[in-house]
Amino acid sequence: MVVLISNEQITQVGNINCNIQHAIFDWEEKTQGLLLSGFYYGYFCTQILGGFLALKFGSKWVLGIGLLSTALLTFLTPIITRTGGSxxxxxLRIVEGMGEGPTMPALAHMMARWIPPHERSILSAIIFGGGQFGNIFGxxxxxxxxxxxxxxxxxxxxxxAFGLFWFTLWSLLCYSEPNEHPFISKKESYT
Known part of the structure; x- marks a missing residue:
């Protein structure tokens, strides 16, 4: 791994010359692996809790607050990294995972409430495909x-910031159940 601490140094990473202006952290592969896996430790711990909370409080807020917490903690990542180290x-990564862990159970609960049974397979493929879209374009x-x-x-x-923008739209436009939505008729709502 290439590590530079001073400003305006040119280095070669692979076959590419890079102009590095800011610090890159000198972390061993083991440390890098732990940092990458920390999110999943937290994510794993809150899956069952997420399903319970979605049933008790509704999917809208469990999913929304989970992703809001991740957005807020994403803002803190550079500050924590520069001041607190690995x-x-x-x-921080464990706590981010704990915040986002409830999102998949809440999403599954919301899909069960919103998507008619005969449309679930195709719409589930589209919804989960959207996650892969993010993995490509991120x-x-x-x-x-x-x-x-x-x-x-x-x-x-x-x-x-994108997460905060998403949460704002989510809060204004989303409802946990079709019968809570102000513009959906009884005929449209199959629940």
Missing amino acids: TWLFI PIISGILLDKARDWAYVFYFFG
Whole structure:
């Protein structure tokens, strides 16, 4: 791994010459693996709780608050990384995972409420395919931001802001149950 601490150094990463302006952290592969896996430790721990909360309080807020917490913690990632190092970043990643863990059970609960049984297979494929869309375009957008901003922290600020924007729309436009929606008739609501 290439690690530079000073400004404006040129280095070669693979076959590409890179102009690095900001610090890159010198973490061993083991540390990098722990940092990447920390999210999933937290994510795993809150799956069952997420299903319970979705049943008790409704899917809208369980899913929404889970993703809101991830967006807010994404804003903190550069600050925690620069001030607290890998240990605090690992803890932050676990907490991010704990916030997002309830989202899949809440999404499944919401889909069961909103999607008629005869349409569930195709709409589920579209919904879960959207997640893969994010996995494809997230790194592309990150690369563009890194190229333009020249500071890795802006990637986290962008996705944190996008999460806040999403949560605002979600709060205004989403309902846990079809019968809660003000514009859906009894005929449209199959529940």
